[in-house]
Structure formats: structure tokens, C-alpha cells
Amino acid sequence: MGSRLVATLLLLYEETMLRHQAGPGHPERPARLAAVVDALSAARLPxxxxVAPRPAALDALTRIHHPEYVARLRELAGSHAQLDPDTGMxxxxxxxxxxxxxxxxxxxxAVVEGASRRAFALVRPPGHHAEARRGMGFCLLNNIAIAAAHAVAAHGCKRVLVVDWDIHHGNGTQHVFATRDDVLFFSTHRYPFYPGTGALEEVGRGAGAxxxxxxxxPWGLGDREYGAVFEQLLLPLADAYRPDLVLVSAGFDAHRDDPLGDQRVTEDGFAAMCGMVRDLADRHAGGRLVLFLEGGYDLSGLSRSARGCAEVLCGADPPQIRSALAETRDLVGRIQEVQGRYWPVFAPG
Ligand SMILES: [Zn+2]
Structure with a gap:
């Protein structure tokens, strides 16, 4: 290992993940990941x-999940099971x-030890809805939470920023880190919407407040509104927190063609958001950035968006989006008012 920088972007993928079956007619289907892998294989990514990942070790899983839940999932290997109405095996x-x-x-x-500057985990099942003791919302294990906890426990990271731009709220990720200040969870999501959590007033508890x-x-927002939220909220927050690692729950179900969402983000919008996150990781975290595939159910919108992000992660200039600052003034103002109690950068002058 050591500090030899060998890659700009590590793409983690193994074809067994295509064989996960969530159930007949389920939107979280193998063709999703196949479409992303095809698109990235055809892209110019200098x-x-x-690389093929290894199966996770038990101790990495039980940092987040209850041992009884992990044991139950292990017992279900080789069989069909339904964890909840949405979540099948x-x-x-x-x-x-x-x-x-x-x-x-x-x-x-890879990114902490310097084998690669950035990484994109091309995975399914997705993870951000999985709670400590149960799978839900198409998710079995909370991949990004396992990553954040591993970064803290195994590498001594002290400030891990998790950005979740999936259209759904990452309830599992929020809950497992709710009382901690070494993982900052930032989420944009349609609200109210599945899974029902993610209200503005949910700010963490105790040391995690x-x-x-x-x-x-609200529904119906697109590139310019997401750009404004990132510019006015995420960037000042990140500059105040100064993360030493940045992780992204990169769902693409806020895409305008997605059959499950109702937002209007385009592949250019996702690439622009990825560019902002890339630059803040470069600024504060020595570039250390990992994207995790979460949702996204329109094959074309999903694969084009993932490709746009991968190109940005390899150094391409992100598309220029003019932020809708005026249109988002009320939304941003409400959030600044609540978070200004914790983050002076948002407190009224
Ligand atoms: Zn989603």
C-alpha cells in the first residue's frame, strides 16, 4: 500500500451484484447496474x-448493524425472503x-491509503435506508454507513462528510450517526416522501446535535435549484466542518426521467453537483472522495448521470449551471435559521 498514487478513480464492481434479485418486476433490478457498468466501460475515463471488491468482514458490518440482524441475513443465503413489502432477497x-x-x-x-484519489462503488443492493437492526427500502446493509464507520475506526478519520443526494431521505445513515460529531450527514431529499423522515428539525442529538x-x-425542482442549495448550504457547511473524507450516497432517482421520483435534475445537474463535491474534497480532504450508487430507476437517466459523475471524478470540467438563488431563498432561509444555532456561518449577521 503506502502513498503511491496509482489511479485517479477506482471503480469497484463485481458481477455477483447483478444476481441479487429483489423480486419479480421490482424496480431495483439487475439491469440498473449493468447499464451503469456498460456506460462507464464505454466512457473516456483517464x-x-x-477492481473487484472483497466481501466485507464481519467486524465492518457490526460497527453499524446489530449482530443478530447480520446473522439473520447470513442464514438467508441461498433462499428467497421478504424483509418488508419493498425489500426482497x-x-x-x-x-x-x-x-x-x-x-x-x-x-x-484505497482513497485513505493513497492507492487512488477517488472511488466510485458500483453496487447493489443499495444501502442508505438500511437501519441497524433491519433492512428496508430495497436496502439490506448500509454500505455508506459501513464506509464512514470504517474510516473512523480503522483509519482515524475525525470528520467524515456524508452527502446524500438520492431523492429519498437516507434514514438509516442519519439514525446510526445521530449522536456522533465525527460523521456529518447532509441530505437533499423530496419531502414529504418515502421513507417519511428527513424533516428540517431533525438535526441530531447530544454530541451529534x-x-x-x-x-x-418540494417536488419539481431541477438543476438550478439543486445547484443553489449546494452553493448556499453545502459549500459553507463543508468549509466550516473541514472534512477529512467525503462520501456521497449517489442516487440518481431525482433525475427528470425517473419513474419513482418527481424531480427534474438532469445528468448535467448531477455532474455539476459532483463537481462541487469534488472541489470541496480537494479543498479540505486531500481529494479523498467516494461515491456509492444508491437509487435511480430510469436506465438511461441513471447511466448517463453516473457517467457524467465518473468523468468529473476523472478531472473533466463539470457543466456550468446557473443557480436559482432567488427561487430558493425561502427554502434556504428556513434551513439557515435552524442550522444557524449550530453553524455560525448560517447565523443571522
Ligand atoms: Zn432513492
Whole structure:
């Protein structure tokens, strides 16, 4: 290992993750990941490297999940099961989930130890809805939470910034870090919407007060509004927090063509958001940045958005989006008012 910088972008993928079956007709289907892998294989990604992740070790999983839940998932290997009405497993789902969580661990190791500047975990099942004791919302293990906890426990990271731009609120990630100040959770999500959490007033508890930062958004917003939220909230927050590692729950279900969401973000909008996150990671975290595939259910919108982000992670200039500052004034103002109690940068002058 050591500090030899060999890649700009590590792409973590293993085909077992295509064999996870969530159930007949389920939107979280193997074709999603296949479309992303095809699009990235065809893209021009200078100094990108593909690597197969290893299955996660038990101790990496139990930093986040209860041992009884992990044991139950293990027992379901090879069989069909339904964890909740949305969340099913087939014979290969346990193997796929362990590889997705393993990709999270391997990606953190690679960017922290310097084998790669950035990484993109191309995984399914997705993770951000998974709670400590149960899977839900298509998610079995919380990949990004496992990554953040691994960064703190194994590498001594002290300020991990998690950005969740999936259209759904990352309830699992918020809950497992609610009382901690070493992981700052920033989420944009449609609200009210599945899973029902993510209100502005949910800010964390105890030592974690102010380290949960929710941006509940009305439906119908697009590139210019997301750009404004990132510019006016995420960037000042990150400059105040000075993260030493940046992780992204990169769901693409806020895309305008997505059948589950109702937002209007385009692939250019996602690439622009990725550019802002890349630059803040460069500014504060020595560039150390990992994206995790979460949702996104229109194959074309999903794969074009993932490709745009991968190109930005390899150094391409992000698209220029003019932020809708006036249109988001009320939304941003409400959030500044609540978070200004914890973050002086947002407190009224
Ligand atoms: Zn989602």
C-alpha cells in the first residue's frame, strides 16, 4: 500500500451484484447496474481502474448493524425472503450485499491509503435506508454507513462528510450517526416522501446535535435549484466542518426521467453537483472522495448521470449551471435559521 498514487478513480464492481434479485418486476433490478457498468466501460475515463471488491468482514458490518440482524441475513443465503413489502432477497442476495459492503470498505481503504484519489462503488443492493437492526427500502446493509464507520475506526478519520443526494431521505445513515460529531450527514431529499423522515428539525442529538443537516425539498425542482442549495448550504457547511473524507450516497432517482421520483435534475445537474463535491474534497480532504450508487430507476437517466459523475471524478470540467438563488431563498432561509444555532456561518449577521 503506502502513498503511491496509482489511479485517479477506482471503480469497484463485481458481477455477483447483478444476481441479487429483489423480486419479480421490482424496480431495483439487475439491469440498473449493468447499464451503469456498460456506460462507464464505454466512457473516456483517464487513469480509472476497475477492481473487484472483497466481501466485507464481519467486524465492518457490526460497527453499524446489530449482530443478530447480520446473522439473520447470513442464514438467508441461498433462499428467497421478504424483509418488508419493498425489500426482497433471492439466492444470491446475501453474497451481493456482502460484496456491496465490501466495496464500501475497500473504497475507503484505497482513497485513505493513497492507492487512488477517488472511488466510485458500483453496487447493489443499495444501502442508505438500511437501519441497524433491519433492512428496508430495497436496502439490506448500509454500505455508506459501513464506509464512514470504517474510516473512523480503522483509519482515524475525525470528520467524515456524508452527502446524500438520492431523492429519498437516507434514514438509516442519519439514525446510526445521530449522536456522533465525527460523521456529518447532509441530505437533499423530496419531502414529504418515502421513507417519511428527513424533516428540517431533525438535526441530531447530544454530541451529534448539528451534525445532521436535512434539506427537505418540494417536488419539481431541477438543476438550478439543486445547484443553489449546494452553493448556499453545502459549500459553507463543508468549509466550516473541514472534512477529512467525503462520501456521497449517489442516487440518481431525482433525475427528470425517473419513474419513482418527481424531480427534474438532469445528468448535467448531477455532474455539476459532483463537481462541487469534488472541489470541496480537494479543498479540505486531500481529494479523498467516494461515491456509492444508491437509487435511480430510469436506465438511461441513471447511466448517463453516473457517467457524467465518473468523468468529473476523472478531472473533466463539470457543466456550468446557473443557480436559482432567488427561487430558493425561502427554502434556504428556513434551513439557515435552524442550522444557524449550530453553524455560525448560517447565523443571522
Ligand atoms: Zn432513492
Amino acid at each position: 487513469r480509472a481502474e476497475w 433471492g439466492p444470491d442476495s446475501q453474497s451481493a450485499a456482502w460484496l456491496a459492503a465490501g466495496a464500501a470498505v475497500d473504497a475507503v481503504d 448539528g451534525f445532521t443537516f436535512n434539506v427537505p425539498m
